[in-house]
Amino acid sequence: xxxxxxxxxxxxxxxxxxxxxxxxxxxxxxxxxxxxxxxxxxxxxxxxxxxxxxxxxxxxxxxxxxxxxxxxxxxxxxxxxxxxxxxxxxxxxxxxxxxxxxxxxxxxxxxxxxxxxxxxxxxxxxxxxxxxxxxxxxxxxxxxxxxxxxxxxxxxxxxxxxxxxxxxxxxxxxxxxxxxxxxxxxxxxxxxxxxxxxxxxxxxxxxxxxxxxxxxxxxxxxxxxxxxxxxxxxxxxxxxxxxxxxxxxxxxxxxxxxxxxxxxxxxxxxxxxxxxxxxxxxxxxxxxxxxxxxxxxxxxxxxxxxxxxxxxxxxxxxxxxxxxxxxxxxxxxxxxxxxxxxxxxxxxxxxxxxxxxxxxxxxxxxxxxxxxxxxxxxxxxxxxxxxxxxxxxxxxxxx
Amino acid sequence: xxxxxxxxxxxxxxxxxxxxxxxxxxxxxxxxxxxxxxxxxxxxxxxxxxxxxxxxxxxxxxxxxxxxxxxxxxxxxxxxxxxxxxxxxxxxxxxxxxxxxxxxxxxxxxxxxxxxxxxxxxxxxxxxxxxxxxxxxxxxxxxxxxxxxxxxxxxxxxxxxxxxxxxxxxxxx
Numbered sequence: 001x002x003x004x005x006x007x008x009x010x011x012x013x014x015x016x017x018x019x020x021x022x023x024x025x026x027x028x029x030x031x032x033x034x035x036x037x038x039x040x041x042x043x044x045x046x047x048x049x050x051x052x053x054x055x056x057x058x059x060x061x062x063x064x065x066x067x068x069x070x071x072x073x074x075x076x077x078x079x080x081x082x083x084x085x086x087x088x089x090x091x092x093x094x095x096x097x098x099x100x101x102x103x104x105x106x107x108x109x110x111x112x113x114x115x116x117x118x119x120x121x122x123x124x125x126x127x128x129x130x131x132x133x134x135x136x137x138x139x140x141x142x143x144x145x146x147x148x149x150x151x152x153x154x155x156x157x158x159x160x161x162x163x164x165x166x167x168x169x170x171x172x173x174x175x176x177x178x179x180x181x182x183x184x185x186x187x188x189x190x191x192x193x194x195x196x197x198x199x200x201x202x203x204x205x206x207x208x209x210x211x212x213x214x215x216x217x218x219x220x221x222x223x224x225x226x227x228x229x230x231x232x233x234x235x236x237x238x239x240x241x242x243x244x245x246x247x248x249x250x251x252x253x254x255x256x257x258x259x260x261x262x263x264x265x266x267x268x269x270x271x272x273x274x275x276x277x278x279x280x281x282x283x284x285x286x287x288x289x290x291x292x293x294x295x296x297x298x299x300x301x302x303x304x305x306x307x308x309x310x311x312x313x314x315x316x317x318x319x320x321x322x323x324x325x326x327x328x329x330x331x332x333x334x335x336x337x338x339x340x341x342x343x344x345x346x347x348x349x350x351x352x353x354x355x356x357x358x359x360x361x362x363x364x365x366x367x368x369x370x371x372x373x374x375x376x377x378x379x380x381x382x383x384x385x386x387x388x389x390x391x392x393x394x395x396x397x398x399x
Numbered sequence: 400x401x402x403x404x405x406x407x408x409x410x411x412x413x414x415x416x417x418x419x420x421x422x423x424x425x426x427x428x429x430x431x432x433x434x435x436x437x438x439x440x441x442x443x444x445x446x447x448x449x450x451x452x453x454x455x456x457x458x459x460x461x462x463x464x465x466x467x468x469x470x471x472x473x474x475x476x477x478x479x480x481x482x483x484x485x486x487x488x489x490x491x492x493x494x495x496x497x498x499x500x501x502x503x504x505x506x507x508x509x510x511x512x513x514x515x516x517x518x519x520x521x522x523x524x525x526x527x528x529x530x531x532x533x534x535x536x537x538x539x540x541x542x543x544x545x546x547x548x549x550x551x552x553x554x555x556x557x558x559x560x561x562x563x564x565x566x567x568x569x570x571x572x
Contacts, residue, residue, distance in 0.1 A: 003427030022480020030488035032411035057412025062541035085546030093528020098557025104517015109432035117489030128518025
């Protein structure tokens with residue numbers, strides 16, 4: 001699941017990736033004509049709207065792509081870098097950049113492209129931007145206050161306006177297409193160009209305009225992967241088709257004592273109940289957190305078996321079923337509830353003197369098991385802590 | 400030789416969007432440009448004026464968040480790629496040449512001064528605004544960053560607002 005850095009691709013190799021995507025970025029900017037300053041500023045005088053067309057198309061494409069990948073559970077939206085919002089610096093910085101754009105005729109990325117193909121004015125622009133950045137850095141104590149004012153954090157626009165991400169994508173696409181139609185007309189008027197759309201070309205434009213909406217519709221009208229899994233579970237439960245492999249308390253105690261390294265004992269209750277009492281050696285993964293990325297390793301493995309338990313039989317079974325859908329591992333449910341296990345093993349009363357030999361044996365086994373388990377938990381404290389997969393912050397933006 | 404015409408803007412936008420999408424999928428971050436220039440500035444100061452580097456607030460904050468050498472940054476490598484990619488594209492389309500591009504009504508010297516001034520403003524603004532058209536506006540739009548989209552609107556709004564006053568730089572007399 002994305003992003004691939006730093007889990008699947010190392011931070012070292014990431015620099016190679018940077019170079020490769022840089023090539024793609026530079027190539028396409030140059031092909032689009034962004035190495036020409038006259039083409040860039042054409043947007044502001046109405047004779048060439050290439051910048052707007054390229055920019056908006058790229059933004060809409062990437063946004064819908066991001067949402068689609070998230071919808072399919074291939075990309076974790078919580079992990080990608082969202083530029084933080086500092087209200088005043090965004091407004092003021094943006095205004096100054098706008099002035100730089102209209103006076104200098106480039107922005108930093110395009111100036112690099114233009115310089116790469118030998119534009120002398122682009123070299124001047126880069127030289128200027130080095131100087132501008134130097135001024136900011138040296139004068140930082142002066143600007144620091146406004147730089148850090150009105151910090152809103154890494155807020156997303158859909159969160160800010162409390163709309164769904166899909167709705168924002170829909171709006172943005174609508175605005176983009178509206179803008180494309182409008183600017184093309186302005187362009188033709190300014191350049192005194194008469195264009196009559198042929199039927200075929202009109203159909204082509206119409207068809208390509210509907211594609212983004214189709215993708216958005218797919219996201220709105222189909223359940224995402226998590227919803228899909230929940231739905232599958234509900235259905236399986238309703239039809240009572242699922243069979244569970246159960247494990248009895250005594251068997252579990254025996255296995256834990258003798259083969260603890262083969263078992264993940266998973267307590268799916270909430271952390272508070274877990275803290276109050278749990279079966280020794282268990283780890284706590286609350287049911288509602290099972291789909292979180294950090295636990296994934298537990299549900300995709302072939303060397304250990306997972307044993308789930310909870311206060312109610314249904315909760316444990318639900319967890320077991322969920323594990324079956326999100327991963328690939330051998331899953332068992334403890335037949336007893338937490339309280340039953342505790343009473344059976346930890347609160348066991350010595351049998352009456354007239355009891356059978358079997359009862360005495362059971363008592364002996366369980367009271368010994370209780371002691372062993374507690375000792376083991378102590379001894380294995382370090383090892384039985386859940387191995388939480390570290391979820392690393394991703395750096396990004398222009399830092 | 401006649402230079403080849405530019406790519407259809409929508410096609411270019413689509414490909415650029417896919418490049419950006421792959422970047423986000425692989426690395427979890429977007430594209431950028433101005434940050435690389437900053438890295439160069441910081442690295443230069445670090446090597447030429449180490450004492451000053453130790454004393455200034457900004458460099459110290461930068462050092463704390465960037466434990467490795469300033470040039471060992473993602474954006475520096477990305478911009479090296481941009482240079483290579485743009486050059487390659489220029490070669491393919493016969494556009495590589497030393498050339499000064501300017502509006503019809505101005506002298507070369509004016510264009511150079513304007514480009515430098517514009518660069519200075521853009522460089523300064525990109526630091527204040529935490530990113531330029533690539534890092535804040537384009538990448539911000541793709542991940543729906545409120546700040547990024549706001550910055551984008553202000554950049555273009557401000558440029559439109561000032562376009563009238565800068566018209567002599569770009570349009571015929």
